[in-house]
Amino acid sequence: MAGLKEVRIRIASVKSTEQITNAMKMVAASKLRRAQNSILKLRPYAAKLREIMQNLSASAEDSNESGFAEVRKPERILLVVLTSNRGLCGAFNSNVIKAASQRIHETYKIQFENQAVDLITAGKKATDYFRKRKYNVVESWDEIYDSLTFETVAPLAEKLMQFFTDKSYDRIEIIYNQFKNASVQRLMTEQFLPVEPEEIPEQTNLKKVESDYIFEPDKETILYELIPKTLRIQLFKAILDSYAAEMGARMTAMQQATENAKEILKELRISYNKARQNQITREIIEIVSGAEALKG
Numbered sequence: 261m262a263g264l265k266e267v268r269i270r271i272a273s274v275k276s277t278e279q280i281t282n283a284m285k286m287v288a289a290s291k292l293r294r295a296q297n298s299i300l301k302l303r304p305y306a307a308k309l310r311e312i313m314q315n316l317s318a319s320a321e322d323s324n325e326s327g328f329a330e331v332r333k334p335e336r337i338l339l340v341v342l343t344s345n346r347g348l349c350g351a352f353n354s355n356v357i358k359a360a361s362q363r364i365h366e367t368y369k370i371q372f373e374n375q376a377v378d379l380i381t382a383g384k385k386a387t388d389y390f391r392k393r394k395y396n397v398v399e400s401w402d403e404i405y406d407s408l409t410f411e412t413v414a415p416l417a418e419k420l421m422q423f424f425t426d427k428s429y430d431r432i433e434i435i436y437n438q439f440k441n442a443s444v445q446r447l448m449t450e451q452f453l454p455v456e457p458e459e460i461p462e463q464t465n466l467k468k469v470e471s472d473y474i475f476e477p478d479k480e481t482i483l484y485e486l487i488p489k490t491l492r493i494q495l496f497k498a499i500l501d502s503y504a505a506e507m508g509a510r511m512t513a514m515q516q517a518t519e520n521a522k523e524i525l526k527e528l529r530i531s532y533n534k535a536r537q538n539q540i541t542r543e544i545i546e547i548v549s550g551a552e553a554l555k556g
Contacts, residue, residue, distance in 0.1 A: 264539065267532045271525065278521035284348065285514035292442060292507035299439055299497070299504045306490075306497045313455065313490045316483045327425040328487045329455045336376050338398070338429040339363065340420070340452065340495075341390070342436035342502040343383030345402055352437060352509035353385040355447050360386070360435050363449065364395075378429070382416075382499065408503055410496050417492040424453040434495070439504035443512045450498065455487060 341360045343353045364377045378396045381387040387400040401416055423429045432453040437445040475482055 264532065264535055267528060267535065271528050271532065274521050274524050274528065278518055278525065281514045281517040281521060285511050285518060288507050288511035288514060292504065292511055295500065295504035295507050296439065299500045302493075302497055302500060306493045309486070309490045309493055313483075313486055316479055316486065328421065328453060328491070331454050332427070332430040334431040336378070336429045338378050338380060338420070338423060338432045340380045340382070340432065340434045341386045342434065342499060343381070343386040344502075344506045345384045345405055347385065348513060349506055349510040350513040352445065352506055353383070355445075356435055356437060357386055357389050359447055359449065360390075363433075363435065380416075380420075382502075404499065405503060408500065410492070413496045413499055414492050417488075417495040420452060420495070421488060421491060429453075434498050436498050436502040437505040437509075438501045439508060442508040445505040445509060448498075448501075450494075452491065452494065455491075 339360055341356060343356050347353065360379070376396075378398045379386075379390055380399050380401065381390060381397055382401040382404050384402045387397060387402055390397050399419075404412055404416065420432055424432055431451065434448075434450045434452050436448055436450075438448045440446055
């Protein structure tokens with residue numbers, strides 16, 4: 261019967277899809293394990309560097325002279341949008357793109373007037389989306405994920421710092437997904453430049469523990485050396501976070517797709533068995549009716 265043939269073809273198609281999604285889940289899980297180990301090892305180092313940098317920036321008298329802590333009226337703003345080069349990872353890319361669009365059209369339109377917002381994208385999904393819609397994408401660093409190391413990220417950090425120090429942009433922000441676990445990512449919008457001062461707890465009854473550092477040769481010299489290094493590390497951490505979150509989102513999406521394929525296969529097999537049983541019953545009835553007719 262044509263109906264049985266169509267069901268058999270669909271069962272074979274769903275089986276093939278299940279094998280593909282299961283293989284993609286295993287590949288994403290393998291990449292996630294390595295990326296997760298890397299980001300978990302980097303976070304304490306990056307957090308401590310940022311703490312020292314903020315402490316030095318707050319205490320140094322001429323911290324603004326370094327150029328990285330200077331707060332200017334944000335007339336020109338640069339957003340660094342981090343997505344993936346490939347899809348099949350759920351809402352990973354759409355969440356970042358939506359947050360960047362809202363940041364441009366809602367937040368900045370309300371807070372500031374006559375400001376220009378440019379974009380630097382890392383990931384083909386963001387690059388294609390914003391270029392098709394005629395946003396001003398200054399540069400795209402889609403190839404950065406091909407070999408994700410500190411050496412490949414450092415040139416981008418250098419360029420961002422140069423943009424800020426030569427006053428091409430007054431504020432630079434990074435929008436990305438932060439890795440929390442394999443199934444959860446947190447959408448983040450972080451200010452990259454200017455360097456934000458150290459946060460002071462709102463509770464007045466809590467005393468902040470201040471670290472007493474011994475500086476050699478002096479605070480200012482260390483500050484000039486530390487800020488660029490810390491900014492490179494912060495950008496590398498954001499990109500590594502985004503990559504780990506992408507692998508987690510893809511693994512979760514492929515796992516759900518595999519489970520859905522199994523459910524569809526179960527329903528198709530039930531439908532096939534019912535149709536086959538009806539066909540056999542009909543054939544038996546036809547044979548019995550033919551035999552009875554011959555006897556008559």
